[in-house]
Amino acid sequence: xxxxVIVFNNGSGSDTIASGAGPGTPVNGTxxxxxxxxxxxTITLTNSPDLSxxxxxxxxxxxxxxxxxxxxxxxxxxxxxxxxxxxxxxxxIASGSAVDYGIGGKRKTLDSSRELLGxxxxxxxxxxxxxxxxxxxxxxxxxxxxxxxxSSVVGTERTITQSANAAVFDFSSGTDQVVVHVLKFQNSNGxxxxxxxxxxxxxxxxFEMRFERCTFGDSVNTLNQAFDGTCRxxxxxxxxxxxxxxxxxxxxxxxxxxxxxxxHDNGSAGIQIANRSYTILxxxxxxxxxxxxxxxxxxxxxxxxxNCPIRDNTGDGIDFTSSSAGGEAPVVISCNITANGxxxxxxxxxxxxxxxxFLDWC
Numbered sequence: 001x002x003x004x005v006i007v008f009n010n011g012s013g014s015d016t017i018a019s020g021a022g023p024g025t026p027v028n029g030t031x032x033x034x035x036x037x038x039x040x041x042t043i044t045l046t047n048s049p050d051l052s053x054x055x056x057x058x059x060x061x062x063x064x065x066x067x068x069x070x071x072x073x074x075x076x077x078x079x080x081x082x083x084x085x086x087x088x089x090x091x092x093i094a095s096g097s098a099v100d101y102g103i104g105g106k107r108k109t110l111d112s113s114r115e116l117l118g119x120x121x122x123x124x125x126x127x128x129x130x131x132x133x134x135x136x137x138x139x140x141x142x143x144x145x146x147x148x149x150x151s152s153v154v155g156t157e158r159t160i161t162q163s164a165n166a167a168v169f170d171f172s173s174g175t176d177q178v179v180v181h182v183l184k185f186q187n188s189n190g191x192x193x194x195x196x197x198x199x200x201x202x203x204x205x206x207f208e209m210r211f212e213r214c215t216f217g218d219s220v221n222t223l224n225q226a227f228d229g230t231c232r233x234x235x236x237x238x239x240x241x242x243x244x245x246x247x248x249x250x251x252x253x254x255x256x257x258x259x260x261x262x263x264h265d266n267g268s269a270g271i272q273i274a275n276r277s278y279t280i281l282x283x284x285x286x287x288x289x290x291x292x293x294x295x296x297x298x299x300x301x302x303x304x305x306x307n308c309p310i311r312d313n314t315g316d317g318i319d320f321t322s323s324s325a326g327g328e329a330p331v332v333i334s335c336n337i338t339a340n341g342x343x344x345x346x347x348x349x350x351x352x353x354x355x356x357x358f359l360d361w362c
Contacts, residue, residue, distance in 0.1 A: 012106060243265050255277050264286045
């Protein structure tokens with residue numbers, strides 16, 4: 001069965017009459033959806049809607065303006081004569097307390113659809129942005145399932161601007177994985193102490209994040225840093241991290257892959273890492289206000305840096321001096337480490353490590 005793709009358009013969408021998945025012209029009603037006070041997957045629509053264009057293959061979704069609990073569900077059946085839709089999830093809405101509903105069309109704002117990303121979204125659903133978005137007051141909580149969120153057009157980046165001193169997304173309690181693609185994260189607030197692109201708070205060690213062709217930071221609407229927190233695994237592929245007031249990337253206790261990225265012009269270190277395993281490949285690290293790469297605690301498994309130009313950073317190219325003894329020794333292969341303010345490579349990879357230092361580095 002197909003899965004819904006919830007489409008957002010800040011210019012032409014609506015947060016009051018659309019679900020974001022279904023027919024292009026939304027089917028909607030005010031105070032017109034109920035289950036007659038019983039827990040049911042059959043929802044009666046009292047405004048005599050035309051349901052003929054509503055798909056039943058799982059690609060359409062209904063949005064219900066319930067006072068609490070779930071608001072979105074996949075549509076699995078319709079009865080145009082009886083004016084009912086069958087949903088994947090049960091609702092309990094009294095006929096005397098019928099709620100507004102919307103099927104199809106486009107949603108307007110992520111900010112007014114927080115419950116979707118905070119738990120209503122399900123396995124294999126997707127969220128696509130057709131234009132830029134603004135987030136206010138706090139980070140949008142991501143209750144992680146296996147889904148994706150990103151631009152609706154390949155190669156066209158969408159920008160999400162947080163106007164509060166907060167992250168854009170908070171991956172707070174998930175157990176699976178999310179793919180984020182072709183989005184730019186920035187912050188317009190004058191205070192940057194918590195202005196992260198993404199944070200992971202409670203439950204962070206149990207899920208995976210993959211960012212593809214994303215931008216973290218902006219020369220005007222700067223971030224503090226791209227990421228803060230812990231998760232099981234993070235992949236950054238073809239991303240740019242720039243102009244953060246602190247380090248570009250600061251990641252602890254996370255298996256990390258940084259591939260084909262550009263990390264530059266951040267206020268302190270380009271990349272700060274500690275513990276777990278790290279692979280940094282084909283990435284350019286330059287012009288940062290500290291070290292290019294700082295290893296704060298020795299990786300428990302492996303640290304491989306390969307094919308990475310690391311240049312013109314204020315501090316050292318790579319600094320291992322803060323890392324603890326033990327674990328695997330770092331491996332730096334075919335890297336061009338030049339014109340940094342301190343050492344090219346600085347540190348102690350002594351006999352306390354379980355393997356022997358650098359291999360084929362230049």
